[in-house]
Amino acid sequence: PTDVELAKNMGCRAIYLQNSPETLKEKGLEEVCALATTDWDQIAEFLFAGERKAEVRRTTKETDIDVALNLDGNGTCDISTGLGFFDHMLEQIGKHSGMDLTIHVKGDLEVDEHHTIEDTAIVLGECIYQALGSKRGIERYGYALPMDDCLCQVCLDFGGRPWLVWDAEFKREKIGEMPTEMFLHFFKSLSDAAKMNLNIKAEGQNEHHKIEGIFKALARALKMAIKRDIYHFELPSSKGVL
Structure with missing residues (x-):
């Protein structure tokens, strides 16, 4: 922790060689x-490919929306x-993809739910697109899973061409x-903003359950597709661009 404190005093950040930064919270060094x-x-x-x-x-x-x-x-x-x-569903994306996810929304719910759901999808998609950066080294493709009586399949491609096929x-x-009619709208807006095929x-x-x-x-498909291999740090495309 004293080395992290030194980094703070020098105006830089630190890599802490421990599995948990809990001890840093007490000293206000978490950031x-x-x-x-x-x-x-x-x-x-982290050093070679950077943060996402x-x-x-x-x-x-x-x-x-933030x-x-x-x-x-x-x-x-x-x-x-x-x-x-909606909060419960969005939490599934973060939890099961492994990504840290913060979503704060103030919408005109006195009108109805439409704008809140649609605009959240747009901003989340834009955020994913920005975080992916150059896309070098990613798996690109991703998943099917059962949930009790249901079987759900979400296949995706971060190929840069938005498209949605919806069979539910x-x-x-x-x-x-x-509203159940908004599920299709959510995934269409997400696909467009993230420039991914769903x-x-x-x-x-x-x-x-469905x-x-x-x-x-979707979360598991994201986890597969965003996985990065720095030892094969190339674009997963024969075109040379995504």
Whole structure:
């Protein structure tokens, strides 16, 4: 910790050779710590390829949205949109992809849920796109998973060409406070903003399980696709550009 304090006094950041920065919190040095790990491959990746973080703020007459993420985080989430079920679904993205995700939204819920859900997807997509940077070394592609009675498949490609294939139907008008018609709209806006191809299919009887399975499958697909290999630090494309 005294070395991290030295870094703070010098105006730079530190890599802390411990698995947890808990001891730094007591001294107020957490922000100075760029990385806390004993994994030298992770340290090499950080020094060689850099951080993959982004923050996007979008303010309109309808919504005020702040999204921040770290693709190489630990799945830590801080999410508040004013829609409980939507918060729960967004938390699945962070938790099961391993990215740290902060989403704070103030929307015109007195009108309805549409603007809050759509604009959140746009800002989250932009944040993912920025954090990916050059895309060098990423796997690019990503997942199917079962959830009780449901089978959900989300395949994605960070190829730079947005497209959505949606094969999921819902019989309920709402799940929680979230209209089921907005699920398609959310993923379309997310695909466009992140410039990724999404192919989503879901089957099953329980509507809650079905949509939660889709969000979890998206998260696992993201985890696969954003995985980075600094020892093969090339664009995963024969075109040479993504």
